[in-house]
Amino acid sequence: MTPRRWQLQEAKNKLSEVVRRACDEGPQEITVHGKPAVVVVSAAEWAEVGKKKKTVYEWMYESDLPVLNEEEHAYFTERPDYPDRPPPAFDV
Numbered sequence: 001m002t003p004r005r006w007q008l009q010e011a012k013n014k015l016s017e018v019v020r021r022a023c024d025e026g027p028q029e030i031t032v033h034g035k036p037a038v039v040v041v042s043a044a045e046w047a048e049v050g051k052k053k054k055t056v057y058e059w060m061y062e063s064d065l066p067v068l069n070e071e072e073h074a075y076f077t078e079r080p081d082y083p084d085r086p087p088p089a090f091d092v
Contacts, residue, residue: 003027003039011040 004021011018011030018040022028028040041049054062068076 003029005029005031008032008037 003026006014006018006028008030011028018028018030022040023042023044026041027045029036030038030040
């Protein structure tokens with residue numbers, strides 16, 4: 001949804017309408033000299049933005065994904081040792 005745009009002076013004069021529309025229709029963008037300056041959103045929408053997002057670990061733990069057994073886990077987590085491989089040289 002594209003926010004409705006208001007010039008600053010118009011938004012000042014119609015603040016009640018800007019707030020009402022933010023609650024009913026969604027974000028309302030206020031511009032200064034034709035450039036976006038701020039966005040007015042409803043308190044409910046702002047609360048959603050502030051909610052903590054789940055980490056990948058939390059999402060996977062709570063999902064119905066199959067759990068790896070020890071052998072499968074080792075396949076994805078263990079790294080082979082490369083003793084003959086020289087460290088990278090970086091020119092400074």
